[in-house]
Amino acid sequence: MPLRAARVGRVGVIGHPVAKTAVVAKAVTPGAAPVARTAVVAAAVTPGRGLRRRI
Amino acid sequence: MAATETVMTDRSLDELGPVDYLVVEFPAGVANFTGEMAKELLALVDAGTIRVIDILILTKNADGSIEPMELSDIGELGELEALEAQLAELLAEDDVVHLAAAMEPGSTAGVLIWENLWAAPFASAARRSGGRLIANGRIPIQAIIASIEADEAAATEGA
Numbered sequence: 001m002p003l004r005a006a007r008v009g010r011v012g013v014i015g016h017p018v019a020k021t022a023v024v025a026k027a028v029t030p031g032a033a034p035v036a037r038t039a040v041v042a043a044a045v046t047p048g049r050g051l052r053r054r055i
Numbered sequence: 056m057a058a059t060e061t062v063m064t065d066r067s068l069d070e071l072g073p074v075d076y077l078v079v080e081f082p083a084g085v086a087n088f089t090g091e092m093a094k095e096l097l098a099l100v101d102a103g104t105i106r107v108i109d110i111l112i113l114t115k116n117a118d119g120s121i122e123p124m125e126l127s128d129i130g131e132l133g134e135l136e137a138l139e140a141q142l143a144e145l146l147a148e149d150d151v152v153h154l155a156a157a158m159e160p161g162s163t164a165g166v167l168i169w170e171n172l173w174a175a176p177f178a179s180a181a182r183r184s185g186g187r188l189i190a191n192g193r194i195p196i197q198a199i200i201a202s203i204e205a206d207e208a209a210a211t212e213g214a
Contacts, residue, residue, distance in 0.1 A: 008147070009147075012153065
């Protein structure tokens, strides 16, 4: 189906062909991320529960 | 008056939150639309977390050609009908080609453009305080995993 006329002949806002983020998409897909890794990441980004020191 | 004009006259540029986009691809044969996505999107809108600026549905044919669809081209919009009336049609024809570059032939994708309303008050406050945004971005979960695993590997080697 055609785009609305308002979209034609205008300068776009994206500017360049976008790159596929396949790896990210796979990891955030429910069920695709290993449970153990999810737990580790959740802990790492939870205030007060970081698994390591910065320095 | 177009929705875009209404939005820009109601709110000053200083109060505009950051605008993001995403493309969600549904490979051929795996789409399972139950209305769950629409429900979650509307919940974000109703909570004032985001404002949906634009939505497009793209299909990439086996030969690489692209067929765009407006949200209004979908027969039964259901709860999305109210949302459709508010869209600002920000994306241009050029953008369709750029966004579809990431799609696999034979797939369908939803393109969503939204304003992060939650960030606008903080951004305005930062500007009023003399601050200016010099960098922002998203950290992929994979990068966090890789960083943690590198730490673990280093600790194992050092043990």
